[in-house]
Amino acid sequence: MKTSSEAHDSEGPFRVYTPATLGAAIRHYREEAGLSQAELAERAGLNRTYLSDLETGRETEQVKRILRVLKQLGVRMTLEKADW
Amino acid sequence: MKTSSEAHDSEGPFRVYTPATLGAAIRHYREEAGLSQAELAERAGLNRTYLSDLETGRETEQVKRILRVLKQLGVRMTLEKADW
DNA sequence: TATGGATGTCCGGATATCCAGACAACGACG
DNA sequence: CGTCGTTGTCTGGATATCCGGACATCCATA
Structure with missing residues (x-):
């Protein structure tokens, strides 16, 4: 699988909800x-x-607030490797 | 300019640092x-x-902490219209 | 078995955050 | 000019957060 480069499983971008x-x-x-x-x-x-x-998602209000704003605006947040 | 569709200036995805x-x-x-x-x-x-x-960026520690983590991991955060 | 690294979780207290409410400044528009 | 809508900013005070430190657990591996 993937003859080209290395063992970059990379796992694609993450959508944050x-x-x-x-x-x-x-x-x-x-x-x-x-x-x-x-x-x-x-x-x-x-x-x-x-x-x-x-990491266990115990993170709280702050983040939820911001995500709520983004949701209302129909905006999605994505995290991905900045593969420079 | 932009003969095609509407007045969707869309302004592309935003990189959040x-x-x-x-x-x-x-x-x-x-x-x-x-x-x-x-x-x-x-x-x-x-x-x-x-x-x-x-909006004026007066938002503080919480966000900065998380952005610091992402920076250390070489991960970038992107915001874009979830154009459904 | 025992030793060590990694992680989840509890506690207590200093500290940062968010809210309500108010005010000023600005622009649009009657 | 007067009024309205919008936004930036201030002040308290209630509340959430983050930290250090500690402990238990799990998994390697010697």
């Missing part, structure tokens, strides 16, 4: 990058507990 | 939808003051 889908996408890309929560938290300058909550 | 770019995108789509801040706030179930702050 909810805190849970946001978390899932972040987790996917973190694992793809081979980082632990602790490492990523360190690099992004935040707490590992927060990151864990974020 | 910062609270300010997020706000600009939201404002763009709100105006495109012909809604006032008050109307959109009402529909999304939130305060107009908050929406104003959001």
Whole structure:
């Protein structure tokens, strides 16, 4: 399968509807990058507990508010690898 | 210019790097939808003051944290019309 | 078995956020 | 000019959030 390049399963762009889908996408890309929560938290300058909550979708009101606005406007949020 | 379809200036997808770019995108789509801040706030179930702050990029830590995570992972966030 | 890395989850408190309500400035339009 | 609609901004105060630190669990693997 895919004779060309490497083993880039890439898993396509992620559509974000909810805190849970946001978390899932972040987790996917973190694992793809081979980082632990602790490492990523360190690099992004935040707490590992927060990151864990974020990935499991426990993230809350803030994000929901913004997603609600986007939904009302019929706008979709997409996350994808910025493959430079 | 653009002989083809209508007056769909559409303005392409928005890349979100910062609270300010997020706000600009939201404002763009709100105006495109012909809604006032008050109307959109009402529909999304939130305060107009908050929406104003959001659009002017005064939105803060929460969003910045998440954008920091995405940056570390080399992931980009895009907003675009879900043209159904 | 035991040791270590990774993750989920609980607690408590400092801190940031969001809301309501109000006001000023601006433009359009009668 | 006067009025209305829209938006930016301020002030409190109630509330949600994030953090550090700790503990249990699960999975490798020595």
